[in-house]
Amino acid sequence: MNHAPTQNAQPLYPFAALVGQDQMKLALIINVVNPRVGGVLIRGEKGTAKSTAVRALAELMPQQKAVADCPYACDPRDAAAMCAACRARLSAGQELPVATRRVRVVELPVGATEDRLLGSLDMESAIGEGQTRFQPGILAAANRQILYVDEVNLLDDHLVDALLDAAAMGVNTVERESISVSHPSRFTLVGTMNPEEGELRPQLTDRFGLCVQVGGLSDPAQRVAVIANRLAFEKDPARFVKAHAAAGRAIARAIAAARRLLPKVQAGPEILDRVVQLTLGLGVDGHRGDLTLLKCAMTMAALDGRRAVLRSDVDAAALLALPHRLRRRPLAEMDFDIAARIRRI
Known part of the structure; x- marks a missing residue:
């Protein structure tokens, strides 16, 4: 299986090159191995590699098979976790088109509305035509992906409640009037925040599976390594990524092996x-x-x-x-x- 970095216009900083922050890196790896842990809340000031770590980890995730034309990227091998449309096609004897894709980081903007997060129902079509038209939201795009919420403490509480409910249940349900639409929404939840900008309510904080505190490194040698690595990456990103590719593949193999072993x-x-x-x-x-x-x-x-x-x-x-x-x-x-x-x- 190929775990080489995605061909981006600008290569991502490698997960294996991150210096220190061991608890944060461990918490992220635990959650991609086992999303049922319930996500991780990363607390810390700006400039402590929070978002860098999240995006870099996605590059190491095993590729996944998905129903090519499904808005929820359903797993073609897991009928129980499919959306209603994919299950109906299977029941009708149709062969589902399959694509192999990388795991993506789906970001939830701070200014997102409820409809943007949950998806929206076209009530005029439902009432006038008797057809339920659903416009999928961010929770649909996040199914089987990493959902990254930066500055989660600045989101409206009802939005945090909604995404935490979906994370816990693995299903997103949108209800308007007497109409209800549900779809799978199983994702690895990562929230980051700067406590100086305000705290989450304790009831919301408790619903994140894991929580880590990150800060600036106090060890002089580690701080020097951070500077040297960053300068080397900026000078020649492709060469820097290649230099850490073997260590990245080792982490990817460990994640894949742990996923296979976990049920046992x-x-x-x-x-x-x-x-x-x-x-x-x-x-x-x-x-x-x-x-x-x-x-x-x-x-x-x-x-x-x-x-x-x-x-x-x-x-x-x-x-x-x-x-x-x-x-x-x-x-x-x-x-x-x-x-x-x-x-x-």
Whole structure:
């Protein structure tokens, strides 16, 4: 399978060339291996490679087969996850046209309207002609892709609610009057934000599976490496991309292998006990944190090539799945430095 960079007018900065920000890179990889983890919220000031990492990771994703003329890019091998139109064509004995495509990064603009996000129904046609005409939105284009929401904290809350609902259910439903249209909307959700520009409501933050805090690198050698890499990329992008191609292919192979292994990963009773021990010990409310923590730990085991989850997987996953779920004072900073507390539990 070819994982070479897409032929763009300007090559993208390689994921493998990103210096530091290990938790952010791990959280992104976990979510493309297992979108059921529920997405990742990346918090940090501008200039910390948030958007660069998202776009670069898409270049390493395995190509996917899709129904060529379907607006939702349905998987031709998965009838259960298809849209109603593709299922009807299959039931009628039609052969679906298949295309092989790269995974795309679909961006949600801050100024997007509800119709632009969800799609819109032509009510005049529905009432006058008895035909339901649906104009797909961003959630349709995002099916089986990466949905990237920059400055998610600046979106209207009802739009954030809608995209989080679609991320959780894997389906987008648009209802107007007595008419309803649904379509598959399974995507890897990545939200980025600068906390200095305002926080998300805690109820919304909690619905992101993972959350990481990124900042400027404090290690002098790493900062020098960032400058040197950027200058080398600007001087000769094609050569720089080629120099990091082997490392990128290794990451791509790890993602593909983890996806294949993930369904076989098992978590024993002692692992479930450790999950609950951590969530209770850290004061996490509700059960979403327990489930996300377990899914994250299972994905980390798959990335490590194992079929059994270890206690160390759970403890490492807690650093990604729990900081934004800890009880805190309103507007207080999230506690991302919880490693010592985890060791004491």
